[in-house]
Amino acid sequence: MHIPDGFIPLWQCAIYYVILIVALYFSLNWARKNLDEKAVPLMAVLAAGIFAIMSMNMPIPFGTSGHMVGGALVAIVFCAPEAAVIVFTLVLLVQGLFFGDGGITALGANVLNMGIIGGVVGLYTFKGLRKPIGKYPAIAIAAWLSIFLAAEAVAVEMWLAGTFPLVQGLAAMGIYHAFIGIIEAVLTVVVILALEKLRPDLLAWNKNKNLGEQKPEPSEVAAK
């Protein structure tokens, strides 16, 4: 899903960069207002963690493999798409600058797809479906949809750039990421289930509940 350098013309890259700068401005404001002073190290370590998670190859049915993205996961955990924007700008900047995974000129487009679209679609689908179908089915659908729509956004951007025809692009990206999305959905649910079980205080929707300060020791968590 990472668009490399050279696939999008410079003037379009400039538009995506403007979107990135505006999103980052609002996200940093959100972080200052809504998160406590732990936010700086927490965001940094979380970005490093997401970076490592993205390097794990997972098996997909029918013999291929893919990796988790985590845009919906970060947005749902923090109940804010702004968190996904900050984390993914960092992750994609490091991937682009040091590992050549995703371009520097295409950074704006990549953050738009994985951070902004991934985070917004993930969170608001979850919020919309949570009551009618239940928390975990809503998380699964939100995570799947976040990957699917982010992939379709890549197809649209490639079409706008004149690099790939729209219909074929939508079909190819859609079919492949419909399977990748299954991994994203399963893993997002498993991670949130584990967080709910082991550290419910970390989930934004539990912040106002009295959880009795039952924070287990890291060794206890590892043993579980």
Next chain:
Amino acid sequence: MNGVGSVRELEKETDKESPLHSMDGRIKLILLIFIIVYAVFSTQLLVMIFLEIYLLLLIWISNVSFKTTVTRVLLLLPFGGFIILFQPFIHPGNIIWTGPIFGITMTDAGLMWAALLMSRLIVALTSIVLLSSISPMQEVVESFRKLGMPREFAMIFSLMIRFLFMFYDELHRISHAQKARCFDAFNKNLPYKWRMKQLGYTVAMMFLRAYEQGETIYLSMASRGFSDKSKLYHDKKKKIGSREYIFIATTIGLVACLQILAMFLFHQWGFVGMNIV
């Protein structure tokens, strides 16, 4: 994506000594990104060839291993290469080949467009490989900060780089422990659902450890006087000297010459000099 091996190898390359390694980080960052931007702007194959030769010359000057550079570029090519592969068959133009089945056709314009995309990708990846081989990650963060990156963002960026290595080690340990128990996520003899559950727990553990580490780090930082106004990076004063000026003049001079030649001369040199749109 690259694993822990490449993260470590990357840092080893930056320990080498050369005129480019010791140069101011901002100059390296700006000029190599400038080369990428110019490659994306340009539409002539000949320009890409000259840019690649210049980058290879810089790699030679910087004592970075050619073998490592070529291997890294080749490993990264498939990411964009897959899309490039289709270009000769989807781009409109004069048909130069018709396939025996499904009416597949290859066009001259598609072939040229694919060649342009591939050459752009190679130039961009060579620039990135060179940048990451001559600049330690922390130096790049400092350069961004000096170039005006917002303070909070630079601080998060700096901390993220520090913990990247720790998380790769953590992932490596988890993967070793799983291998020691004969767990293979790609083993088709195991039920798919069960494999996904195990991978899910691994990701959850990484996520939890990231959180817990974040809290521990915050507490240790706060106990050492950390506040949201603290500086987490070293503001090393490096003067921009003659080497930096030579590098700036050479790179900008080369790009200016290439642009003038691209406008007035290259188009006479056949398909390598034609504008591909």
